[in-house]
Ligand SMILES: Nc1nc2c(ncn2[C@@H]2O[C@H](COP(=O)(O)OP(=O)(O)OP(=O)(O)O)[C@@H](O)[C@H]2O)c(=O)[nH]1
């Protein structure tokens with residue numbers, strides 16, 4: 001009890017420190033990591049991926065890095081990575097028989113409790129692999145669903161996640177690891193698995209119907225709520241998970257949305273009225289996207305994503321300090337396309353410029369070829385400004401408020417443009433940003 005309180009205080013102090021001194025963020029994250037590690041018993045986990053023609057070793061490393069971060073978020077510690085080169089996954093056991101045996105031996109010798117595959121396993125693959133390995137077998141989808149289950153706080157979010165989990169489990173019921181350590185819980189065991197699932201498909205089908213009804217009722221309420229918000233311009237923060245959407249929401253609206261250096265810190269949507277100069281608009285912060293976001297989640301998070309669907313303007317936040325940020329942009333665009341929100345006016349907000357580092361090539365090195373990893377921040381600015389237009393690519397740091405004034409100005413101008421097309425008679429109320437009057441307090 002006392003230890004928890006003590007831990008929380010240290011965490012608070014470290015967070016305040018890192019907000020004011022961004023240069024110590026990585027050091028602080030390490031300390032936080034160590035403190036968390038002290039407290040939580042991490043599950044010993046092995047992660048698995050494959051190298052194919054479409055996915056070279058470098059890509060796989062990036063994907064496994066992300067899978068490791070997901071595993072950590074779910075409460076697991078990655079002890080080892082396994083991978084195999086193959087043309088396509090084995091339809092029966094995903095990897096080849098020899099490789100599976102190697103993993104099996106490792107699992108036994110190192111008391112591994114969970115094996116996580118980076119790709120989605122088919123129900124029959126999962127069944128076969130579970131027969132070979134004497135531990136929990138999860139795939140990426142299952143892991144993401146588990147994190148959502150762990151993080152869902154409101155009854156609405158919990159219902160949405162449970163529906164997604166039930167839909168994922170239904171075709172897999174017979175081959176599940178339900179016989180294993182069900183009582184122990186942990187990764188992949190949270191949510192509906194702990195109670196109703198067991199082996200009866202009928203129960204799950206009934207449960208799905210019930211959850212769908214429950215969601216329908218809430219959807220209706222949410223839609224009425226959204227309707228009641230009047231005709232104010234609606235802006236939505238979208239982006240990959242952990243890019244700093246909530247941090248940006250907090251600095252722009254002076255609110256206190258939960259921020260954490262883990263994936264999917266935010267599941268529920270927060271909407272705030274923000275006033276820049278004298279111009280009011282609604283800003284929403286919502287769930288982050290990820291590569292291969294499970295389709296079950298996209299479907300059941302319909303109402304949460306409606307916030308994006310009904311927005312007038314999107315602020316697509318990107319973590320430019322992440323080596324794969326271009327892939328992230330593509331994943332986000334894909335999800336926006338899936339939810340039919342890809343043609344909205346969008347401003348690209350490249351965040352975390354304080355943490356951006358690029359590779360360098362020595363002057364006497366004539367062999368290394370220049371890649372995108374060598375781009376300086378200015379080169380990225382040029383690239384993106386010519387890609388999407390100079391007014392639609394902003395480079396900022398939400399933590400130390402670098403370029404924050406330019407960001408506010410651009411958002412003001414974009415909101416104003418939408419506002420005056422909607423209310424032409426209001427035009428005189430909102431002059432150019434520099435002529436507009438600051439209204440004491442920004443947030444209301
Ligand atoms: N260095 C640096 N770190 C930042 C910046 N903005 C946010 N962060 C950090 O990035 C991490 C994630 O921030 P969040 O605001 O929770 O990100 P999010 O996009 O809301 O994440 P999800 O809700 O998980 O999708 C936190 O540790 C922040 O402190 C920035 O400008 N620079």
Ligand SMILES: [Mg+2]
Nearest residue numbers: 245246265266
């Ligand atoms: Mg967030």
